Amino acid sequence: MTTTMMRLRQHLGLASPAIYTSAIGRLGNNTPHRRRTSTAIFPSSTQKQLLLLVILLFFFVLIPSSVLLPPARPRIMSSSASDSASSAAPFEKPRAVVKKVLAESQPEGQGATVRRSIGRHELRNLDPFLMLDEFSVSKPAGFPDHPHRGFETVTYMLEGAFAHQDFAGHKGTIKTGDVQWMTAGRGIVHSEMPAGDGVQKGLQLWINLSSKDKMIEPRYQELESKDISRAEVDGVEARVIAGEALGAASPVYTRTPTMYVDFTMRPGSRLHQPVPEGWNAFVYVVDGEGVFGREKAAPTAAHHCLVLGPGDGLSVWNRSDRPLRFVLVAGKPLGEPVVQHGPFVMNSRAEIQQAMEDYYYGKNGFERASQWSSSA
Ligand code: FJE
Ligand code: FE
16 A cells, blocks of 8 residues: 555544544535626616615615714723723623533544544534644654645644644744644645643644635744733733734734634633624633623633624623633634535535545645655
8 A cells, every 4th residue: 555545544534543533524504605686777767766765765864873863882892901990891792601511531643632622512513613622742642644625723832832844844843822823725734743741732723714715825824922912901911813802913814814812811800802793702711710701600610612602792700719711712604514524624525525535646735745754
């Protein structure tokens, strides 16, 4: 058997190694796109009536709401010291927790353990998010050579270091507080292995790409811990990985619009954080415990994922005597069919078939896959 063939078999779960036992084929979120056409031609009398209607509409609907009425209650668009000091949530529609899932440990990769929240059975679809793993890995375990196509992986180190290398010669080490935002696009084959001694911890989030972006050139955006935008307001620290919070903004370009903020709240502090309306959002508690969404809600402890309902912002209270650390992630849903087979995430079964073939034969972005194997 050729090495390529062996690799394909391994990666697709056809061989014994545990790394691709999680290959899942799934269909969901089938939202067909609608098109509108307007080709009507009006006779002249109808045209006049229509013009009159437009004028009336302008006077009675558009003008009163923008000019004649008093200005609407100002909306607070970003948290500031005064927002967080006020006790009432500054949101018109505060987001509530609609689902709470404990990320239980499971084996993944080669001898590694992950706590999976998004992507597990109870939490399969949170468009555009495909997977969230909290990993805790020591040598010699890790995630040896494997491919990706059709989505982005965001690796955020919480403690320790991870070495990565890919089939195009890109390599490096992500250390505590660093972020690697990898847009796999049409294809990346890489290895991700612990670099230090002891347990190396982090979060890996998979973000789906829209059909028009699935086959783009791969790209990396890497931020060292010291270069991550930070802000601190009233006992709340934000490290902004994507989007903005507490007046700090990230330079990361998110092809699928995404917000990703790591918050640490001192005991007794509270936070009112705007979250774009219409986006799907969740919280993952890393450390400590906090009250999310409603002041009277029961506190949530570490390793829980909280799915947030609709609304324009999230309020959080730390009423414990320890720091609370959590990430708040939100993304604009793609509303497209999702077909996943392990490390390939496309829109149809045919595209998955194509991805497997491309990987197998080293085509359409996987050209370097057959000659390459990591030194890890
Ligand atoms: C993968 C199995 C895997 N979670 N968290 C199947 F293990 C992986 C994979 C990872 C991974 C890597 C890191 Cl650094 C952190 C992870 C799964 O590499 F991609 C598939 N398809
Ligand atoms: Fe990977």
